[in-house]
Amino acid sequence: MNTVPQSVADLAADNRRLAWQLALGALLMVGFGYLLVPIYRVFCEYTGFNGTTARIDLGRAATQGIDRSRWVTVEFAANTSADLPWDFRPEVASLRVHPGEMVVAQYEARNRSRREIIGQAVPSVTPGQAAAHFRKIECFCFSRQPLAPGQTLKLPVQFQVDTGLPPGIATLTLSYTFFELPGGRITAAGIRHEVPS
Amino acid sequence: MTEIALPQHHEHEHPSGITRWLFTTNHKDIGTLYLLFAVSMLFIGGSFAMVVRLELFQPGLQFVSPHFFNQMTTMHALVMIFGAVMPAFVGLANWMIPMMIGAPDMALPRLNNWSFWLLPFAFTLLLSTLFMPGGAPSGGWTMYPPLVLQTGMAFPFLIFAVHLMGISSVMGAINVITTVFNMRAPGMTYHKLPLFVWTWVVTAFLLIAAMPVLAGAVTMLLTDKYFGTSFFNAAGGGDPVMFQHVFWFFGHPEVYIMILPAFGIVSQIVPTFARKPLFGYTSMIYAVASIAFLSFIVWAHHMFTVGMPLAGELFFMYSTVLIAVPTGVKVFNWVATMWRGSMSFETPMLWALCFIILFSIGGFSGLMLGLAPADFQYQDTYFVVAHFHYVLVTGAVFAIIAGVYFWLPKWTGRMYDERLGKLHFWLSTISVNLLFFPQHFLGLAGMPRRIPDYAVQYAEWNMLSSIGAFLFGASQLIFVYVVVRAMSGHGEKATDQVWEGARGLEWTLSSPPPYHSFNEPPKVP
Numbered sequence: 001m002n003t004v005p006q007s008v009a010d011l012a013a014d015n016r017r018l019a020w021q022l023a024l025g026a027l028l029m030v031g032f033g034y035l036l037v038p039i040y041r042v043f044c045e046y047t048g049f050n051g052t053t054a055r056i057d058l059g060r061a062a063t064q065g066i067d068r069s070r071w072v073t074v075e076f077a078a079n080t081s082a083d084l085p086w087d088f089r090p091e092v093a094s095l096r097v098h099p100g101e102m103v104v105a106q107y108e109a110r111n112r113s114r115r116e117i118i119g120q121a122v123p124s125v126t127p128g129q130a131a132a133h134f135r136k137i138e139c140f141c142f143s144r145q146p147l148a149p150g151q152t153l154k155l156p157v158q159f160q161v162d163t164g165l166p167p168g169i170a171t172l173t174l175s176y177t178f179f180e181l182p183g184g185r186i187t188a189a190g191i192r193h194e195v196p197s
Numbered sequence: 198m199t200e201i202a203l204p205q206h207h208e209h210e211h212p213s214g215i216t217r218w219l220f221t222t223n224h225k226d227i228g229t230l231y232l233l234f235a236v237s238m239l240f241i242g243g244s245f246a247m248v249v250r251l252e253l254f255q256p257g258l259q260f261v262s263p264h265f266f267n268q269m270t271t272m273h274a275l276v277m278i279f280g281a282v283m284p285a286f287v288g289l290a291n292w293m294i295p296m297m298i299g300a301p302d303m304a305l306p307r308l309n310n311w312s313f314w315l316l317p318f319a320f321t322l323l324l325s326t327l328f329m330p331g332g333a334p335s336g337g338w339t340m341y342p343p344l345v346l347q348t349g350m351a352f353p354f355l356i357f358a359v360h361l362m363g364i365s366s367v368m369g370a371i372n373v374i375t376t377v378f379n380m381r382a383p384g385m386t387y388h389k390l391p392l393f394v395w396t397w398v399v400t401a402f403l404l405i406a407a408m409p410v411l412a413g414a415v416t417m418l419l420t421d422k423y424f425g426t427s428f429f430n431a432a433g434g435g436d437p438v439m440f441q442h443v444f445w446f447f448g449h450p451e452v453y454i455m456i457l458p459a460f461g462i463v464s465q466i467v468p469t470f471a472r473k474p475l476f477g478y479t480s481m482i483y484a485v486a487s488i489a490f491l492s493f494i495v496w497a498h499h500m501f502t503v504g505m506p507l508a509g510e511l512f513f514m515y516s517t518v519l520i521a522v523p524t525g526v527k528v529f530n531w532v533a534t535m536w537r538g539s540m541s542f543e544t545p546m547l548w549a550l551c552f553i554i555l556f557s558i559g560g561f562s563g564l565m566l567g568l569a570p571a572d573f574q575y576q577d578t579y580f581v582v583a584h585f586h587y588v589l590v591t592g593a594v595f596a597i598i599a600g601v602y603f604w605l606p607k608w609t610g611r612m613y614d615e616r617l618g619k620l621h622f623w624l625s626t627i628s629v630n631l632l633f634f635p636q637h638f639l640g641l642a643g644m645p646r647r648i649p650d651y652a653v654q655y656a657e658w659n660m661l662s663s664i665g666a667f668l669f670g671a672s673q674l675i676f677v678y679v680v681v682r683a684m685s686g687h688g689e690k691a692t693d694q695v696w697e698g699a700r701g702l703e704w705t706l707s708s709p710p711p712y713h714s715f716n717e718p719p720k721v722p
Contacts, residue, residue: 015304022371033413179432
């Protein structure tokens, strides 16, 4: 098992070969570090981990029956990032809905600064187990929202709570946080600039 | 003996003065450089800790601003982990591995020189941030975004310093693996390798697998801050929690990178002073390998409170607790090695014994933290601080000190002063427990970590902890004196074998060993 090289040159060549193989391994691990990004994204979408919500088109949403025997309370939360001079709030604090029902809720945003600002809302649903069963059909968070100085905008979200929602869950919270997109720069670079679903 | 021609050097060839150290490709010189670098970083990082403990001596804000306090906690961790503990282990590997396996030098001597000399540059970058506008990084060594992205001018320095440290340790790891795989003396089979060599091989694979992931993660931080990417930026569709996952995917193997070589050192010392061969040699190797494997699947136990599905909490809890099994194998093997041994208690043995006891305490508090439901109470309290200081200070650092006392006579040819060594040991052991044990109580009582002020009910234990810290810091000056004394040729001459119970190729060389040893491969018994 102990390979004895025949000469100094052989040993040096063996050493170099092994060293390069190991260096290649290290390089591949840098790649693996970056690969964790899409892996994480897919994992979150699949499991609803971290409040990542699902997106569904209208046609598919309509095919689901409505479970009229069950009520689920959906609470609405609104936040803005610290440096965004917007007022942002839901029109109602909560709604009682049936699983499978298509519901529209309204938010409202007002730009209280003197400049035009493009905002991007990032959604999150708690509890985490419910996130995968919360489906948005249409949402203001699917696109960027430009607001002129002083402008107020109604922001609708059409959603459906999946009938497969685990039975223990009676209340879930839909939360949006608005972030400023600095001059839309975010869309020009970066690998995850697409609008979160 | 097989006749093979290996590079022939002559002892009078190496240059003297500063160029000897700058251009050296000799494993002993580079080992010395690593160890001297590590001890200087130990004192720099230690002085940061002294500032922290000084501020925490009493409740209220006394000496430093909260911002500077945060810089101290962050820099203390970065300097101790990447500057003191890791380079110290690489230094010991450089000195001992070639001598233990009967090789004339490391396999890639020039790469070796390079991997050392990256470190002073890395730490110049990192430490220079203390003098910058906005100060040094202060968001914690874990560099969580978005907080870390608020770091001022220091930010790119932090990132590039981490890159350099990573490159340095990956190159060191490549060198260790290549040396052990290709350079063993004829007859030195894998099942004859000393355990220090085995633990280092496993550590080297961990380094190659883990450090590049950290490099990737900090590069993502860099591009998020300066190049408009959104890996961790929620506004752009990224996720700050993902950083924690990527970071701890590196971070957990990293903690084993810092303890496996310590296991190796203790596995050399205990048999020597128990005058018995190591009990369960093969099981020790498999234990190290299983710990290394498990270290890659437990990362989210650092994040129980961040939120994850119940199945995730359970998986990470069970896999974490599972690590206690191979670790227990090691501890019981050390105890069994001593069982009915003819033991003597020279300084290296005292440190090694103390390692076994105190590291086990750190391991037990780790088990407590590994239980997901309990962790919700312990998360981010001083209980966590107490835990990782028991495994890192009384674990890794104690083992390094044990190794230095153990091998110092071999390196310098002089016995250290046994009386001073024991004084150093007892002062350190008493003070380190005074320093860290009360932090368990503080944490269980709810004192959060990384905050410069605290409620008055925590005052007594904090004061005791600070007193312990000052004593522990001061005790290390004895260590410096002991080492400098032996290095400058004072003290009793050491024999070649040094310790009565010492076995292995390294003890067949003269003390100090010739500049180039094993040019002719030795006969392996």
